[in-house]
Amino acid sequence: MITLRAMTRDDIEHGYAITQQLQWPHRREDWLQALTLGEGVVAEENGAFVGSAFGWRWGEQAATIGLVVVNPQFQGRGIGKQLMLAVMEKFPDSNIRLHATEMGKGLYEKLGFKVTGHIQQHQTRELAAVPCVHIPADLTLRNAQPADAELLTKLDQQAHGMWRPTLINSLIAEYQTVLLQDANQRVQGFASLRRFGHGYAIGPVIALNLDSAQMLIAALMQGLRGEFVRIDTDGALPLAAWLETLGLVQVDAPTTMIRGTPWSPQAGEMQAFGLMTQAMA
Structure with a gap:
């Protein structure tokens, strides 16, 4: 029993x-x-x-x-x-989100979850191509500080509708978290690097556009040559092709499923180019 x-x-x-x-x-x-x-x-x-x-x-x-x-x-x-x-x-x-393996997808459908897309798991056992970091003169890259937590929490919510202050505070306090801001101190995105699984994971990656997401990821990859690196990205966003050029090949594509109303970011707001984890999203 x-x-x-x-x-x-x-x-x-x-x-x-x-x-x-x-x-x-x-x-x-x-x-x-x-x-x-x-x-x-x-x-x-x-x-x-x-x-x-x-x-x-x-x-x-x-x-x-x-x-x-x-x-x-x-x-x-x-x-x-x-x-x-x-x-x-x-x-x-609550609107509940999960990422399903092919084995679990049928069960989740019976429980009322609907397919809304998929994510792509990209990784490399040994990072060989460390991208150069090119930051335009009108942008600044810096480490996130505890005082940034409230704003980053709001920007994180813009991207996927989840209010995660405890997670954001943890990312700033315990891991390397960087943010990109313009000349008017407006944040263009942020991303975190942490130990996970076989090596290192980069995520979440929250940014206004692909260029900003790439700058953040490139900055966090410095010093990771030869290391295992993983990034989980939304299959609907154009990050995957660039990851492939760095040797991060796609190894899995779990299905995104929602029970409730899917979140739709507004035009000009943040997008989630990288997940924290497949479980936490």
């Missing part, structure tokens, strides 16, 4: 072990970050951890679900559906 309960830090090792079985890249530290920023549900059978799922509330009307994992020995028994329903109950009035 399957029972469900709230996840605690003591469950991280069990969840990590399952993602290792599934050959997902997540480290223990990635699991801890997911739990720190969100909340998880654990499925047990006779006291044994057999699966889990996470949810993150991003403001009053937006949430994401991800890291839905079931021990391979227990798959096919509806445990994934039980976990999904338990997490969805936490966000009854």
